Amino acid sequence: MKAFFTRFFTFNNWANKVIADFISANDIQDEQVLRIASHLAHAQRNWYFRVIGQQNDVPLWTPLQPPAIAAQLAENGALWLSHLSELQDDDFHTKLAYKNMAGDPYLDNLADVLTHIVNHSTYHRGQIINLIRGLGMTPPGTDFILFARQIP
Template sequence: MAELNPWHIHFARLARYNVWATARLLDAVAPLSDADYRRDMGLFFKSIHGTLNHLLVGEHMLWYPRFARGVSPKLELDAEVEPERDRLGQALKGGAANWLPLIASWPAERFDATLDYTTTKGVPVSLPFAATLAHVFNHGTHHRGQITAALTALGQPCPELDFAYCLHEEAAREKAA
């Protein structure tokens, strides 16, 4: 394991938030009927299912291999890779948990380097590593926000997903320990 520096601490915190928010969102989505879950809600990826599926594709099937192995899979952003909602939820939870050990494994200087990859359209790109990693977690927050808006439109309760609530829960657990 690499020596932890402020980058490790920051991105580990974002990765823990991603795990926390993903679980809370999936709990909120679970009671939906299949019709509501798959209904076109006017989201970029149409439905709650389409948006969750996009999160699996983008975060775990495209970005994770780029960061973990330096490979750029060829997948469309709207490819339905898991039609079964329970398996999709489990894949999202498992994928979110994978980021924590990956982040801890990087040497400190990795965060100041670049991430070189190929886009889904085959274009080679080189971007700042830390900023691109921030994009991965920001992207998840963006799409979870779309799903919470869809839940509200469906008249369903919406989970509180603000990062500060995750931090409050972490602080309370640390205090109790």
């Protein structure tokens, strides 16, 4: 499981960087693009601190500027990969106790939480790509298979 999740999060980091670099390189200032990209960065951060037992959620929809989005996504990615490197396969079956943004308590399997984090990211990158198309631009590709071809 450790190898799977390490690769899954390496993909996630790659795709986040592709999107953040595209936003910066094209000086995209569209409010919705920045709002969703910021949400993506905040959510990954919040989940990281929940997983390591230091939950201190930040508001999920606070907009950031492109350099801050890129920096936070890169930092999140490094934190996640570092944390995953410390886990043993049995750790992925442990239960994670946390509260959602509304304060409701939950107890979920760590592997399910990790899967959610990457799937949540993929969902929102798709929204960003759709918005980029709406701006008349050709968005970058962030599909897993593109990553797999570059980083076998």
